[in-house]
Amino acid sequence: MLNNINRSNCFIFGVILAIAFLVACGKSRPKTFTVGIINLTSSLDVVADGFKDGMAESGYVEGENIAYIYEGPTESIEALGPAIQRLIEAKPDLIFSITTPATILAKQAVEEIDTPIPIVFCPMTDPVDAGVVDNLRNPGGNITGVKVGGHVQKQVEWLVKIVPGVKRVFVPYNPNDKSGIQGLMQLQEIVARLGVEILVRETPTSKDVKKATTAIPEEAGAILMLPDNLIVSYVSDFSKAGIKRSLPTVSVSFDQVKAGTLIGYGFDNYSIGKQSARLADQILKGTKPGDLSVETADFFLTINLKTAKAIGLDIPNNILQQADNIIY
Known part of the structure; x- marks a missing residue:
């Protein structure tokens, strides 16, 4: 009788081991x-x-x-x-x-x-x-x-609010980038309504963009960078040029404002x-x-007060209160 019980226990234990082995083998490693x-x-x-x-x-x-x-x-x-x-x-x-x-x-x-x-x-x-x-x-x-898309028009609106009286805006433009083309079209739709003239300069190559940073028209009252990867790769150069000429610079993202532009309106x-x-x-x-x-x-308004101070611009508190990000 005892031997039968032992044999039964051994059999059950063996079945459990077999099931455990099969389950373990059946488990697939998580997909990478x-x-x-x-x-x-x-x-x-x-x-x-x-x-x-x-x-x-x-x-x-x-x-x-x-x-x-x-x-x-x-x-x-x-x-x-x-x-x-x-x-x-x-x-x-x-x-x-x-x-x-x-x-x-x-x-x-x-x-x-x-x-x-x-x-x-x-x-x-x-x-x-x-x-x-x-x-x-x-x-x-x-x-x-x-x-x-859709932020370029608001960029100009914020520029006019923050820098009243600006009449001419220098816009370097890369005709080989779809985003730049679309951005320029959006810009052209709003400037007439705001009474602003854009001074467009084609910059299809890195050499052209670099040259544009040192050839900003004398009549320009601001610099605006379109959502163009070639142009914004020179954001630091345009920011320094703007500070040298005491011109406000407008870009898209927080990172670009952090790099020195005065205003950024767009995505993060x-x-x-x-x-x-x-x-x-x-x-x-x-x-x-x-x-x-x-x-x-989502779009955000970012203002760089260090740049504002560098170009001698005082930004009213009612504008600063509307900013999502302020760089001091």
């Missing part, structure tokens, strides 16, 4: 995702930082369940194509494209492969006009992201990176990119 990042300019590296932090907040831990492929900013449009091809050859689960030129080229390259890689983009002024998505609510295809680079991560998370969990509406970034 690979995300490729393509970026045109070092001034937007903070967007990539925001994206990674946003992904971490959604549970993607680098080195555990996510890996990033990022060679760093290409610093030229010509280098984007080869960099994108290298990303595609690595077969990532998703591509995060930073800037309009990077997104346009990434979309074109991905459409040529058998198994398209989903793309999340930011920042783009007008993804519909750029031909990246069909419409904002239903992007279609294999791409979605965050747009930042780090925040739009985190915003893009929320879209990427949904895609990696199975949602089709084309079913995710293109989101719009």
